[in-house]
Amino acid sequence: xxxxxxxxxxxxxxxxxLICSAAISFVACxxxxxxxxxxxxxxxxxxxxxxxxxxxxxxxxxxxxxVRYSIFTFENRPDKLxxxxxxxxxxxxxxxxxECLDLLYxxxxxxxxxxxxxxxxxxxxxxxxxxxxxxxxxxxxMAYDEDDYKxxxxxxxx
Numbered sequence: 001x002x003x004x005x006x007x008x009x010x011x012x013x014x015x016x017x018l019i020c021s022a023a024i025s026f027v028a029c030x031x032x033x034x035x036x037x038x039x040x041x042x043x044x045x046x047x048x049x050x051x052x053x054x055x056x057x058x059x060x061x062x063x064x065x066x067v068r069y070s071i072f073t074f075e076n077r078p079d080k081l082x083x084x085x086x087x088x089x090x091x092x093x094x095x096x097x098x099e100c101l102d103l104l105y106x107x108x109x110x111x112x113x114x115x116x117x118x119x120x121x122x123x124x125x126x127x128x129x130x131x132x133x134x135x136x137x138x139x140x141x142m143a144y145d146e147d148d149y150k151x152x153x154x155x156x157x158x
Contacts, residue, residue: 034053035053035068036053036070039153039155042137043134046080048074050074050075050076052072052073055069055119056070057108059104059107060157061111066107067103067107068154068155069155071119071151072153074150078144082144084130085129086128086130087128087129088128093130093141094123094129097123097152100141101154103156104154105117105120123143123150124145126145127143128146129141130142137158138155138157140155140156141155
């Protein structure tokens with residue numbers, strides 16, 4: 001009888017330990033991250049310490065296709081981040097950015113995601129631009145407004 005009692009106690013302790021471990025893992029994996037941290041991790045960008053997220057919305061489906069849109073502000077010009085940015089004289093980058101915004105609207109409607117549509121704006125024509133493609137994770141379109149120290153990003157996730 002004592003042996004069965006000990007087995008039950010040990011089994012109960014193991015089950016409680018497994019449940020606690022799973023709960024801790026779930027909380028740790030699902031903590032809210034800043035939008036810029038996602039871009040740093042996925043695209044190997046290095047944002048400066050003075051970055052602030054002004055606006056962020058993500059319309060992501062399953063398995064993980066979708067669109068992200070973010071606006072970041074900086075106190076100073078993030079020179080290192082902007083090394084590969086160039087003017088978009090033919091508006092090709094701007095056109096691709098706009099197409100992503102259209103997709104964001106479509107994805108958000110289909111997923112019933114609410115967001116402040118007034119904050120989703122197309123960057124002005126004087127921005128400098130960078131486009132980066134990665135066949136395994138998607139495309140990212142970035143525009144930096146040198147007058148306002150704002151970085152606009154749309155990410156098409158595939």
